Amino acid sequence: MELHRFYSSLAIRNDRKIVVLLIDGLGGLSHEDYGYKTELEYANHPNLDRLASRGATGMLTPVLPGVTPGSGPAHLALFGMDPIAFNIGRGVLEALGIGIVMDPTDVLARGNFCTVDDTGAIIDRRAGRISTRTCEERLSLLRDIRVPGCDIELHAVRDHRFVLRMKGNDLDGAIDNTDPGRVGAKPAPAAALTRRSEATAGYVNAFVDQALDRLKGNSPANALVLRGFSMLPKIPGFYELYGLRSAALAIYPMYKGLARAVGMDILNCGDAFADQLRTLETHWESYDYFFIHYKYTDSCGEDGDFLSKVRHIELLDSSIGPLVGLEPAVLAVTGDHSTPAALKSHSWHPIPLLLVSPTCRRDGSTTFTESVCARGGLGTMESKYLMGLLLAHALRLETFGA
């Protein structure tokens, strides 16, 4: 049985509230410039430490040992889905990142404008990295292309990149890239990977043929390639699975999109953490589960800025009062993955987890750091198990096999 179906089969309803405070890219790495401490170990966070001494700590492995996740799999795992089974394709991720609200029947692809020579062979895979504005202009040449059988939408992303969205009945995303992935080759026709996707591949080719006609003679963006054809996986929602009325407090489109994919309401909130918490207070009575996404720690990690990541952890810590004051039945503080400043990128290292609930087995943790969490009472588990643990601590799972 799929993991979420198993947890779902045990789910019961009550009025206990669950809050997940997700600190994006939370996990860090020992940094030689800072006494071999991680960002979380270096930061001063008395309020998180106080929570640790009331709760229990552990570690989450985002996907499997050694595997560095993108945001898609990392979040789906925290939402209780197996991140390998529910892999999100590049086209869908790109669309989520610019805030497109998709249907699971849509097919999405990531598009690149490129430059081809007279024979049609690619000579620049990024069309000289045209500006987003030029990208918009080129897309406007293509927007009135009609393809019988589906509706096509085009959305600029950045530079030479755009999203192709196809809407229709019986579309299927099992289509190979038209992007040959190298200079010197011609863009390939869209090839169906299964019988079910043959019609959709035909629509793609009908669109591309017309698009190439219209782009001809432009410079440098005189052609396009598509890749990452995909559909939003059919993910059951939190209410359907667990009877949870759920809401997300996120600032970036990508995270709103991922939360929406599991059926969360997206609440409008300001940019700052304090704004997010004010929105939380306002809607406290209307939901059972809240997902709060704190983005800045990840960006600082990506920039390699150790001290700035430290400061953003400290800022969050100093503002957390209103959340603690609401006394959720279960509060989890964790990340989606590690983004160590030392690596300037996402990484595979396990993520610190802090769980506060009256049903926690206190483990003697007195601070919230990687080294404490690695020895914490919750042990190390894959992120996909967190959802079951949250439901359990909210007394929302009945006994199995009783």
Place this chain on the structure above:
Amino acid sequence: MELHRFYSSLAIRNDRKIVVLLIDGLGGLSHEDYGYKTELEYANHPNLDRLASRGATGMLTPVLPGVTPGSGPAHLALFGMDPIAFNIGRGVLEALGIGIVMDPTDVLARGNFCTVDDTGAIIDRRAGRISTRTCEERLSLLRDIRVPGCDIELHAVRDHRFVLRMKGNDLDGAIDNTDPGRVGAKPAPAAALTRRSEATAGYVNAFVDQALDRLKGNSPANALVLRGFSMLPKIPGFYELYGLRSAALAIYPMYKGLARAVGMDILNCGDAFADQLRTLETHWESYDYFFIHYKYTDSCGEDGDFLSKVRHIELLDSSIGPLVGLEPAVLAVTGDHSTPAALKSHSWHPIPLLLVSPTCRRDGSTTFTESVCARGGLGTMESKYLMGLLLAHALRLETFGA
């Protein structure tokens, strides 16, 4: 998706080197004669301790909690294969142990000479444990037996034990034991367990019929039984999967055979650890992954010789300098399983793991012992995940779902 295929799908190449130092049977057990310390806790190993303080520690569960592995599954797991799915049969293991270089199309079986009475019923399952020399003599009676459809090779192992190797086209190893496993029963004809193995079972019976004729009248080895019919599992190689040029520095045939099964080159080296390290230095530039097998700790554990196992750990520690000096990007020191002197056998206890790499999250370990590793920052994971972790620390895995 199979685990190794998943890791493979993310693998990229670079020039970072991985070394696995495998101390066979490393894990021990608290011993009442030695202050309830394990062998590793009792031993003095300042160099391993120094590595621990630069790296991170954890524990490997060889197969599943409670499961004691043989050398086959224990090693395959460390090489990234699921040890339950890629089970290696007794015949293949026995053949690997005496250095037979097999093809995956061969069928192997473990043979025993035995003694039967006038009715053909077994009265001694080991033929009085005849000497290896007598075993050789009996085999020489059988070597010119011809069976149309396949070639048969016979190799003495030790005492009454030998290996039967069948080479041919379309052979299949799904054949039941001819060994009834008890005194008083007659050897059974070889029975095909699937339709595909019917022809092979026929060849076995053609061989056995002739062999029994020739053994008749000898004493005490006047018959034979076969068991553990098996074929080398079709295991993809390290280069094909991960782009790793890999080499093994092992002394015993079994470990050379297991390493060869995943595509490693087998490097000639002397018997001592220092010789192995000299060979490592010589070939350092030619490979990306080195597997160094240190055998003696396991043998001492099997003998129940606590202090001798301690001494061999200390000997390894005192000789490890040249390996550390090569500064591999990733160095893992671990075992294939535990062989506690207190049990005089392999055991199911998790195996200490020490990982040293610039991308380690230092966990405050200052010694390398079971009790430290059990609280180490890497947590406890199944051995089959080590391969992914090694690749990650060598920055040889790309982001999943980005």
